[in-house]
Amino acid sequence: QKERKISESRIAEIQTDVSLQLPSIQELEQNYHIHSAQAADLRACIGRDETMQREIKNGLCPLLSERCLNMKEGQTLEHYFQFQLSDQRSRLLETENSLKAVATQLTQARLALSKQATLDALLNQLEKAQKDESSCEKQLSQLREDLDKLGDNEQVLDSRRADTARLQLLEVELITARASALKYAQLEPRRLRLTELKDEGTQTRKLYDSDNTRLKFLLQDLAEQPNIESLLLALGNPRATFESLNRQIARESHLLYDLKQQQERHQKLSDETASLKLQIEGWSTLDGKLTETNTLITQTRNDYNSFIVNESLALRLPSLESQLEKIRLETKDSKEKQEELEINYIEISKKYSHEEHNQKRHQLPSLIRQTAQLESELKYTETQEQHLSIQLERLSEVKCRQADKMADRDKLNELHDLADFIRDCLRKAGPHITEAYLHTVSLEANQLYREISGNSLVSLRWELDYEIVLEEEGRDRPFHNLSGGEQMAAALSVRLALLKEFSELRFAFFDEPTTNMDEERRRNLAQQIGRIKDFEQLFIVTHDDSFEGFTDNIIQLPKSH
Template sequence: MLIARVELRNIKNHAEAEFSFQPGVIAICGPNGSGKTTILEAIAWVLFDHLDYKRDDFVKRGARKGQVVVNFISNLDGREYVVTRDTGGAYFVYDPVTKVRLIEQKNQVVPWLRRHIGVEPGTDLSSLFKTTIGVPQGTFTYDFTLAPSNRKSVFDQVLKVEEYRKASDNLRETIKHVDGRIVEADRKLAQFEGELKVYDEVRRDNELVESSLRALEGEHYSVSAQRDAAARELERLNNLQKSIDSLIGSVERLAVKLELSRASIAGAREAAEQAQAAAAIVEAARKGYEEYLGSSARLADLEKNREARDARRQEVSSAEKEMIEARTLSLRCSERLAEAASARQEIAGLAETIQEQESTEVRLAELREARGELTGLKRSLESTEREIEKLRNRYSTLSRQVEIAESWRDKALDAEELERERSALFDEIRRNEMSLSAFLVKREQLEALRKEQTRLSKDLDNRRSEIARLEPMTQMALSLGEMESRQRSIADRAARLRAELARDRDMISALDSGGLCPLLTEKCLNLKPGESLDARFRSGLKNRAAEIEEIESSHAQVSEEVRLARSAAAEASRLEQLRVELIRLGEDLDSKSIQFGAIADEIESGGVITEAGISKLKDRRSVVEQKLRESRDAEKLFSQAMPLRAELELVQSEGEARKKDNESLSGQIASLGDVESLIAAAERGLASLNDTRGRAALLNRIVSSEEQFKRQAETADRKVDEISANLDKLNLELRKFESLDADISGAARRRSECERDYQAYIANEMIALTAGSRHQEVAEFEAEIERLEQSHSASNQELKDLQQGYDAGAHRSVQAQFDEWREKATQISAQLDHTRERFARLQSQLEHLNAVRELASEILSEKAKTERLRETADFIRDTLLKAAPFITESYLLTISNEANQLYREITGRFDVTLKWSRDYEITLEEEGRERPFLSMSGGEQMAAALSVRLALLKELSEINLAFFDEPTANMDEERRSNLAQQIGRIKDFQQLFVISHDDSFEGYTDQIIMLGERKEITKQTE
């Protein structure tokens, strides 16, 4: 990976800092305390989740929050990402290309960083950084100076030696789980074996029950056929009996309807006579009614003229008002122009005293500021004294309130008992109100049913009248087809005769004096002696004209008959629907009558709850509620006692504090002295100048507005002229309306004279219009009575015919046969259901056993696989235990060789061999003699530790990045220079960060970042 940029905000001693990094070796140099190590710590905190102290100590002193932003190029996909973290808890990854936050939680950011840094999942990034990538300052050689057991715990973790042992131990749970699966398989196989013992017996029972089921189904089919035949005959007889019962009811209803119709015809005749009298009144008042309408229309037109006149008057009034305003403005502008001329002369004499006024004002402002401070202190003193007085009064009031609150204790204890009594009264009132409401609802239902019965009776009468009117039209409608055929025949005959008549007329016009036939152009041989062609054709023409006249008369008569027949057919088509509606209305009326009786019985049987009784209960409840409110108020008052005592103590302590404030304010007021006399003297001097500067400013403003007033004066004069012309025009228009008021009075007087006839006309007009319909209604009643008599007679005859074809004994016999077959079919059906249920159970049991056989076979196969898995797990666990030492030794050999090569390059001593032994001790072999790490000089220890850590980093990860914090510590100048040269030659790492407080690395690195105490500069070196 490659770190491209680091940005610090409020991190330790960096307020705002930004650093850009190149590939290669990067030296971060500067004096102690300049913040070199802070850059390393910031990168470790963001990319490796490593920080050696609290976050609060990482933030710049005085700042609330610190933030670090790191731009790096990923090892995974080669793209640049931005990771941001702050001490407030924010931690996210940002893609600068797509401009999207990829991840925003620490538990997601850290695994994402592992993938893109290039380490294995589960690697502890903090530990990796601390032990390998960026060893903290001062601890670079520390891990190698530890005792062997401590070194082992450190570097076993780095080399992941413990992971092999942990993996082997983790396999124990896997083997235990596999053993459990084998035991579970044996248990299930034993269970399945017990279930499968009954398999053959269940299969035989299933075959026997299936055979019995087929026999029962055949028998059930035969018996069901006999039962169904008896059911059809029984249904026919039941329908016949229902028809007879229905006709009996119909005959009775027709008799009732006949009586009702006879009773209704007298009222219809009386209504017809009333309508005839109203028609006479309407005719007598018609002339006065029409004159009233004419006068009203005339008044409406005149009213529009009056509105137009009033509008003109309003315009005149507005114009006169504008005239006054314009003249006033003109006069005011003239006065302002005179003032401006006077002000120009006065300004010249005021310049000398303005300077004196300004100096006096400065002195007065200083004195007033002092007075303001004194006034503020006095007001504070007065406020404090008022607060003290208020506190005294409040203390006295609180004392009395505490005493009063405690006096309500006894009455507050009655609240619960009163609440229970009120709840009981509420329940009783609610029950009584519900009963009363139910009674009122039933009474309303009864009235609604009574109205509905009346409506249904009226609808029944209307339907009967309509049916009686339409039934005679049925016969006429049936003859429509014959009439239409006859009409078409007559029309065809008339058309042929008209054609022949036209032809004869053409022939007559073509005859000449020679008597030649117009068709053959020769003498006609069919003429009688003395007969001419003209006479012959004219005789035929007369006969055809007479025949056409006769046929047209017949066609007109037949067309009228067809029209009447079509109208009758259209009307008769409604007859069937009306009969259906008649039956439905009769049934609805019967149903409403039954409902009416039922509700009336309920009202009579129920108890009576009166509103007076409920009112008494409510009065009693009001008394209880009043007592309860008093008790609740007492509770509230009593509950105030404790907070009032606390407030009493608070008022006492606050009073003491205000007394101390009062004493302090009195001292400050005394120190300020008397400034009022000085202010008075300054004000007298300023008053003697009469505000010369203000007067000059005012005069300048007046002069500056001179041009504006001239323009306003010209505008006002033009407006006066325009308004004057408009007024003359409006007054001329008003003369048109001089006679308007007299016209309105005359029209109103004529309308008043005709109002009596108008009222009589509109009062009787609607009744007069019903005269025809009321006479028609009388005729309909008469027709309805006739129709009902006919229907009653026909229904009696139909009833006799049906009763002759019905035999009650045969009906009972068929009913007995049907019951017998039904009982037998029910018995067989019960046997069939039982057999089917047993067959289904056997089928289900057999399916279950078959499934068990298949499952047992699968478990046997799975058990064999599991046993093989158990053997494989044992082999892997044993291999892991044995492999750990060999893998560790292989790592150590590779790392030791790589570290030896690096050490020789760093120190320049190729006659020395560095070794890293199995107990993680570093030794140097020189001239056949080994020296342990503790016997080395400080510079040798630093170079050896650096070599081993670089070798570890190259071998154990894909990270080509390392940090060295003060690697030249404890080295002499020669070794520091040598180390700087060797680090500069390392090319296996993409970036190496070296932190140093001296100049050892100048000239040996690809980039140097110099830090000072107050500034940060970046210097590039090629």
């Protein structure tokens, strides 16, 4: 009851603390995230504007090198950026003050939530203690009733003691009987084996007797063998004679078939002989006719030879006649041409000058040399003209390419200057971008860790030095101070958050993700992995069965694989 009073007093204290009216933790965290994002955006804008303000010269735009057309009359870029910076700094100050207020409320709400959890546990303990107290009171009243019923009845106690002693004796006898039964059970297989051995001995004895009988008969046959051999010698090998006669009998049918074939052939030859005799009788007058024919060939042989010799010449006669006519015509034409040529020669000889012919003959070599020289010079000039035309076209193309290259060079110089400016801006904005990305990943990892661990009272942060810190009840716990399961859950949370934010892959592999986790965290991790909607396929390799209720397909591999 003392512990009960202490619990009731603690419950009253916690109820007074929890009774404070605060917004929900989810609303406070959402406000905190919104204000943090706004502060990061404002810091990035302030850094960018400060960089632009330093690079502005004479009020000209650094990108276009001319006056900005978006400025109003009388307004300069310096005034514009100063106004922008003052406005953004005031907004950043308001956002940071709001962020601090929300962080204070969030810390109070987390403490209140932890006290609420402690209050629930204490109420459960108090209810359990009340139940235990009531059950103890019931048992106590029952014992008192039993004591009242028993009273001082010694006979009941004596009978129970005698029953106890008799029960002990029965237990000893039971142990002895069990030992005997065990020995009998061990003896029974040996009896069965003895029976089998007796049966095998009887069968072996029968086989031995039968073998002895066969041996006696074989010895008798061996004693009679000399008499049998002498009888075989007296018969003179009757087996060979019998086999020879059998072979001759077997050949009888074959010999009869051959005899029939020979008879058929003899009959066929006799028929052919008779037909040939009839044909010879029809040709009996052939010898006389053959003699007459030979006599006629002898008489006409000389005439035949003359015909053969002159036959080729007779065949050539038409062609020779046509050739002769053609030669006559050609001769006539040749004579006419000869007469014409003689007339022309007489006329030309009247006009011919021997001195002029010699003079032209001496001039001909020099004219040939001049012609050859002029032809070579003409060819060289044409070659030079073609070469110069090609060079001129090539120079024109080079001139066009040079103009294009110069235009490209100017454009590239402008792009290089612009790229240097953008690169400088990006390099200076890098820390702010990194801070914003770290903040986004930290928020996502915090949400994942709470869902995996099932505890919404803790917060996970990924610091700027990439250290994982766990905040619990207002205390920061670094990564190396966490338990194995907490380290695994925190690392998985950060990795899943990185996959969601930076990776375009639509599948992921998890190898033993529940290592060093207790049962509740394993179940929460399985539920959280099952809720991931940003991936098309997830593969989990594990020996744990916590994922069976949250997966679409299970492939079990035995150890033999």
